[in-house]
Amino acid sequence: MANAQAKDPENTLFLDLKDGRVTIQLRPDLAPQHVERIKKLTREGFYDGIVFHRVIDGFMAQTGDPTGTGSGGSKEPDLAAEFTNAPFRRGTLGMARAASPNSANSQFFIMFNDGDWLNGKYTVFGEVVDGMQFIDNITRGEPPANPDKIVKMQVAADAQ
Numbered sequence: 001m002a003n004a005q006a007k008d009p010e011n012t013l014f015l016d017l018k019d020g021r022v023t024i025q026l027r028p029d030l031a032p033q034h035v036e037r038i039k040k041l042t043r044e045g046f047y048d049g050i051v052f053h054r055v056i057d058g059f060m061a062q063t064g065d066p067t068g069t070g071s072g073g074s075k076e077p078d079l080a081a082e083f084t085n086a087p088f089r090r091g092t093l094g095m096a097r098a099a100s101p102n103s104a105n106s107q108f109f110i111m112f113n114d115g116d117w118l119n120g121k122y123t124v125f126g127e128v129v130d131g132m133q134f135i136d137n138i139t140r141g142e143p144p145a146n147p148d149k150i151v152k153m154q155v156a157a158d159a160q
C-alpha cells in the first residue's frame with residue numbers, strides 16, 4: 001500500500017533542502033484536513049524559504065513558521081485535531097500545535113527517531129519515503145544559530 005500511495009503525485013510532496021530532495025507521502029486517509037492545508041500552503045509558496053526554527057537531536061526538526069520564532073502561522077484558521085493511532089516513527093510528519101489540541105496551523109515537524117509519547121496527541125499527516133539522510137543533516141538548535149531553510153516545497157503533481 002505504501003508504494004501505491006507514494007505513486008500518487010497529488011499526495012506526494014517534494015521538500016528541497018540544501019543537501020537534496022526529500023520525498024514525502026501524504027496521508028489523507030489519516031488527516032484529510034491537515035493534508036489539504038499543507039497542499040494549499042505549499043501551492044501558495046508559503047513554505048519556500050522558511051527556516052527550521054527548532055531542531056532537537058534525536059527527536060525532530062520543526063518548520064513552517066514564517067516568523068522563524070515558533071509562534072507564527074499562516075493567515076488560515078487553526079485546524080481541528082485529527083488524532084489517530086498512527087505511531088510517530090522515524091520519518092513521520094506531524095503537525096505542531098500549541099497547548100490546545102485544535103491549534104495546528106502551518107507548522108510541522110519531521111521525526112529523527114521514534115516518539116511513542118506523541119502517539120494520539122499530535123496529528124500524523126505524512127511520512128518521508130525517500131531522502132531521510134537530508135533530514136538528518138538539518139542543523140540542530142532551539143533555534144539553530146544558522147538555521148537551514150526549506151529551499152522549495154511542492155506538490156509532486158505540480159513539479160516540473
